[in-house]
Amino acid sequence: MAEVKLFGTWFSPFSRIIEIALKLKGVKYEFIEEVLNNKSPLLLKYNPVYKKISMLLHDGKPICETLVILEYIDETWEGPSIWPRDPYERATAHFKAKFFDENCVLAMWKVCWSKGEEKEKLKEECTQVPKILESTLSSKKFFGLGETIRMVDVTGNFVAYWFGILQELAGLQVFHKREISQCR
Structure with a gap:
């Protein structure tokens, strides 16, 4: 089973959007709550360029930026299509x-x-x-x-x-x- 972690905050609409996409696809994931003024070493390690949320970590591979993450989720996991195919x-x-x-x-x-x-x-x-x-x-x-x-x-x-x-x-x-x- 693939390890999926979502780095975000409870109040971020972008984190919530990604959670909805993961749930639509039936993907089990771990939500890692970040404190924006004291980011975790794991977030900084996997997102050294932007150093911000939201970030998805899939089997040790980081994916950053909300729309990019959403596209990745749609292409990676089975389930209802969340982006149009056309x-x-x-x-x-x-x-x-x-x-x-x-x-x-x-x-x-x-x-x-x-x-x-x-x-x-x-x-x-x-x-x-x-x-x-x-x-x-x-x-x-x-x-x-x-x-x-x-x-x-x-x-x-x-x-x-x-x-x-x-x-x-x-x-x-x-x-x-x-x-x-x-x-x-």
């Missing part, structure tokens, strides 16, 4: 997942820690993100281009989960609490 659909799913990473989470974090005029400009940008996301659904049930859950839906899930918390921290009202609870 090259165009897979590329589109990667684009949307990257959009979630870079535009949703990063934008909200920037608002939380900025001040003054910069904060107001970033707030305005954040209010546009949900409109962009909604337009990508068109007539489909899920973001992953269809009627079944794919990895892009999982990566987008943290938007619904964490958005309420982040908008409160940022002093921003993008969604009403009722809308957020409907997403969960």
Whole structure:
């Protein structure tokens, strides 16, 4: 049986996304909780370039960066496909997942820690993100281009989960609490 370890933190949406993928594939793994300001020697040994989470260790081989790890999981283990097999659909799913990473989470974090005029400009940008996301659904049930859950839906899930918390921290009202609870 292959040894699989996931290095992450309980509050990281990226760690949670990888856990969901492992569970979808039925992969048994050990979760190693990292303390971000005091990283373990094992994490630093296997991820000397970035020295950050999330990191998957499979039989002593490290895989880093969330989207790369997700692709590795899908290609390595049997079970339901989490990325589309069609090259165009897979590329589109990667684009949307990257959009979630870079535009949703990063934008909200920037608002939380900025001040003054910069904060107001970033707030305005954040209010546009949900409109962009909604337009990508068109007539489909899920973001992953269809009627079944794919990895892009999982990566987008943290938007619904964490958005309420982040908008409160940022002093921003993008969604009403009722809308957020409907997403969960």
